[in-house]
Amino acid sequence: MITIEQLTKRRGGRLVLDGVGFEARPGRVTAFLGPNGAGKSSTLRVLLGLDRADGGTALVGGRPYRSLRDPLRTVGSMLDGSGAHRSRTARAHVAWVARSNGIPRGRVGEVLERVGLADAGRRRVGRYSLGMGQRLGLAAALLGEPEALVLDEPVNGLDPEGIRWMRGLLRGHADAGGTVLLSSHLMGEVAGIADDLVVIAGGRIAARGTLDEVTAGHPSLEDAFFSLTGAAGPGGAGGAEEAGR
Template sequence: MIAIDRLRKSKNRTRILRDVSFEARPGRVTGFLGPNGAGKTSTLRVLLGLDRPESGTALVNGRPYASWPRPLTMVGAVLDGSGAHRARSARAHLRWVAASNGLPRGRVGEVLDLVGLAGDARKRAGRFSLGMSRRLGLATAMLGDPPILVLDEPVNGLDPAGIRWIRDFLRTSAAEGRTVLLSSHLMGELAEIADDVVVIDHGQVVAHGTVAEVTGEHRTLEDAFFALTAEAGRTWPA
């Protein structure tokens, strides 16, 4: 479980997180939705111990991420690409990450199979397509078989086949009991994946609940989001 409670953070004297609070629960996909610059990535960076908030807490299974001795066995995260050096092969990258967390080398082959990259294990990361890089990032996140997955814009830029694959992967992960938190500004795609939705705008949560609850009386989730952020005058990408 992920518990975010009253996070506040400023950058260059500008408030970027304003008492952000929400939960992501096991067995469910929670979509963290907002325009570019709304505070999604900042929240995830605090959750993963990459940034410090001015106040508030961000906990994974009741503890800060940094306090877990082998974090990959608790949280699998993908924030920006695959994280692999362009000159390294997929297998070499995964072996290095596995060794850094004390994970068995045999797990590398298992996650390559899991994400459909077994046939490209020797290919250098710099030659990967965007979709393959996304899969390598997920393979890295799954090395420790974690109960929690955190993904930042996982479908951004993917073709329809890649989006379908990611969608199925995340739904399967939640069905297996994992907590899945993913950020996105793509409303239509998120509606196809998420069970629960947290809407953030200008660093503040403006709605949260199930997809049905957030949609409410509106025809679609997209219509609801436009209505929720209309006062702020934001234009959302298609």
């Protein structure tokens, strides 16, 4: 279970998170949606211990990320791609991540195989395509066989086959009882995989609920998104509208 309650964060005098709260539950895929600058990345960074909040809590399995002894065994994450240095090989990067969390070296080959990088494991990351970098980031996230996955734009750079593969992997993780929290700008993809939605706009939660609940009264998820966030849709700029629950 991922639980975020009354999260607030100021940056440069500006309130970037204003009472953000939601849950991502085991056995379900939760999509976190919002326009650029809405607060998605700030929320995920606080959740993963990369930034500090001014108020509120962000917990994984009832504990702050910073208190987890071997965090990769509890939550696997991917923010901003693979995070690997361009001069390192993929295998060396994943091996370093495994060693830092006390994970047996044998897992390195297993996760590279699982994400389709077994044959490219000794290639330097600087020669990877964007999609291969995404697969590498996911390999590191899967190392500790975590219960929860937190992924920022996981299908970015993947081709159609890769997107289908990613969808199956995340769906399988949730169906096995795991928790999946992902952010994405691809509304069609989100509609095809998410059980629950959380929509953020201007640092505040605009809507949360099941896919059917959030899209009720709208012809599509895209239309619901534009209405809830006041973002500029196909018809032009929308007005600010809040539908928090």
